[in-house]
Amino acid sequence: GENVEQHPSTLSVQEGDSAVIKCTYSDSASNYFPWYKQELGKGPQLIIDIRSNVGEKKDQRIAVTLNKTAKHFSLHITETQPEDSAVYFCAAISAGKSTFGDGTTLTVKP
Amino acid sequence: DSGVTQTPKHLITATGQRVTLRCSPRSGDLSVYWYQQSLDQGLQFLIQYYNGEERAKGNILERFSAQQFPDLHSELNLSSLELGDSALYFCASSASSGPYNEQFFGPGTRLTVL
Numbered sequence: 001g002e003n004v005e006q007h008p009s010t011l012s013v014q015e016g017d018s019a020v021i022k023c024t025y026s027d028s029a030s031n032y033f034p035w036y037k038q039e040l041g042k043g044p045q046l047i048i049d050i051r052s053n054v055g056e057k058k059d060q061r062i063a064v065t066l067n068k069t070a071k072h073f074s075l076h077i078t079e080t081q082p083e084d085s086a087v088y089f090c091a092a093i094s095a096g097k098s099t100f101g102d103g104t105t106l107t108v109k110p
Numbered sequence: 111d112s113g114v115t116q117t118p119k120h121l122i123t124a125t126g127q128r129v130t131l132r133c134s135p136r137s138g139d140l141s142v143y144w145y146q147q148s149l150d151q152g153l154q155f156l157i158q159y160y161n162g163e164e165r166a167k168g169n170i171l172e173r174f175s176a177q178q179f180p181d182l183h184s185e186l187n188l189s190s191l192e193l194g195d196s197a198l199y200f201c202a203s204s205a206s207s208g209p210y211n212e213q214f215f216g217p218g219t220r221l222t223v224l
């Protein structure tokens with residue numbers, strides 16, 4: 001089955017700095033890669049996604065890049081703000097099944 | 111608020127018991143997904159239903175079963191509960207069955223098995 005590895009497990013940055021979270025996947029049939037933000041006591045919320053036929057996607061301060069050959073994708077958050085502090089999960093979708101990374105706890109210090 | 115509702119919010123029960131978790135999808139969504147989130151196993155996909163029919167199956171134990179009713183709400187039944195079943199159970203919904211549809215997650219049901 002699919003295996004998704006996510007790094008780092010924790011990330012602490014100063015407000016205004018950039019944050020990068022990386023994921024690798026094993027199943028070459030995976031064709032959709034969403035990123036979720038989970039705040040304490042809440043369910044995950046989609047923040048950005050990318051399909052396998054696209055190399056990069058950007059939405060304001062958030063961007064995702066995908067390297068299909070290397071089977072890795074990354075989340076980039078620029079100009080971080082304290083409200084960006086949360087747990088971030090990457091996922092890879094193959095045949096309708098989602099496999100998640102273990103999550104990255106991002107702390108943005110004011 | 112995602113528009114997905116889950117009941118109950120908390121559930122405490124004993125080993126060997128059976129519980130039912132309920133999910134109401136967003137208005138108009140036809141797909142429902144169930145996930146388990148635990149400290150040791152992370153976030154795991156259990157099962158997906160689309161318009162009443164099972165569409166995809168993940169790491170769902172045989173002791174667990176789910177169904178989606180004609181009004182599109184879904185129930186996840188967990189039986190012969192073990193301590194390791196203690197976790198947060200999330201339901202998500204999306205407009206249709208394809209992989210590219212945004213999934214909206216509910217607030218979760220926290221299950222504690224004593």
